Amino acid sequence: MNRTLRTVYLKSIFWAFFIVLLNTQAVFSQTTTTLPVPPAVAIPEGNLLTVTAIVGYGVYTLWKQGRRAG
Amino acid sequence: MKEDYPSAQTLIAVFAASFLTFYYVPPMLLSIRIVSKTLTLLGTVNAAIHEQLLAAIGIEAWSQSNLLRLSSGAIVEYSPYCFGLLTIGAFVILVSFTPRLPIGDRLKWVFWSSLLLLAVNQVRIIIELLIASAEPSLLSTVDRIFYPILPIAALILWRRGLKSREHKFAIREVIYARG
Numbered sequence: 001m002n003r004t005l006r007t008v009y010l011k012s013i014f015w016a017f018f019i020v021l022l023n024t025q026a027v028f029s030q031t032t033t034t035l036p037v038p039p040a041v042a043i044p045e046g047n048l049l050t051v052t053a054i055v056g057y058g059v060y061t062l063w064k065q066g067r068r069a070g
Numbered sequence: 071m072k073e074d075y076p077s078a079q080t081l082i083a084v085f086a087a088s089f090l091t092f093y094y095v096p097p098m099l100l101s102i103r104i105v106s107k108t109l110t111l112l113g114t115v116n117a118a119i120h121e122q123l124l125a126a127i128g129i130e131a132w133s134q135s136n137l138l139r140l141s142s143g144a145i146v147e148y149s150p151y152c153f154g155l156l157t158i159g160a161f162v163i164l165v166s167f168t169p170r171l172p173i174g175d176r177l178k179w180v181f182w183s184s185l186l187l188l189a190v191n192q193v194r195i196i197i198e199l200l201i202a203s204a205e206p207s208l209l210s211t212v213d214r215i216f217y218p219i220l221p222i223a224a225l226i227l228w229r230r231g232l233k234s235r236e237h238k239f240a241i242r243e244v245i246y247a248r249g
Contacts, residue, residue, distance in 0.1 A: 017179045022218060046217070047153055048092050051160040055088040058164035058228060059081045065236075066075030066169075 010060075021049055074169040088163050096151060106150055110136050113148030113225075120199060129203045138199070144206035146199065153220065154191040158184045161224045168232055175235075183227045190223045 001009075072126030076084070100106045121133040130141035136148040158180075165180050195215050202209040 018218075022214065047151055047156055050153075050218065050221050051092050051156045052085075052089050054157065054160040054224055056085055057164055057225055058160075058167075059085045061229065061232070062076060062167060062169075063078055063081050065232075066072045066077075 014057075017053065021046075021053060072169075075210055076167055077171070084163065085233065088160070092156065092159070096156070100150055105198075109150035109152055112152065113150060116148050116195075117146075120196065123196065124199065124203065131199075131203070137195075140199065140203045140206065142203050142206040144202040144209045146202065146209070148168055154188055154215065157191075157220050158187055159223050161187065161228060164228050165231075168228075169234070171235060179231055183224075185233070187220065187224055194219050 100244070114133070116134035117136055117138040120138055123132045124131045124140075132139045136150070138146045138148070140146070159182060162180055165176050165183075168176070171179075197211050198209065198216055201212045
């Protein structure tokens, strides 16, 4: 697979992931008319995906920059 | 590979380790009573500050523990899973794996960027509160659209820092090569 094609694939995967992320409920706020439920046992998925996405993007950037001849 | 850059194996390990950390560590910490109490207290203080802020511009709100009830009927929960702190955690991981940087520079970078990220988070929450006080049914939609602002800000800060530092090092290398 050539480099440009791979970049296109990686970018489309990134954007697909980003769209999924936008559709994931964040935990910060919620509209409710009843009393709030106690905190969930595991970390809310929106937060988990988002912070993982930050690290993933950074790791990809470092890998790409490190590969450049220099 | 460029010199000083982490290898592909290291980067994969960093990614896996950070995913596991974000998955397992926060619930583990929150199961410790004092930690969950402190984080709830942080939410309580935040709710109280936002109550005063909204009162200053003529919007009625009532804070009760880490909940903020707006006069429009919306209820905002300040979760102990502090998203701002988690984003700073991710930022710290990226800064610590940035190559060729003295520890002092790393600490300065993390400190100023964390302050900026917390400020961005506050602005985001206030905008969400203003929208929710006008139209409570929009709160969850607005939150879903707005919360990626924080990770995007973190990424921009890290990328900009990385680029400017690369540039600085490149100039220094040229100077050394000449000298």
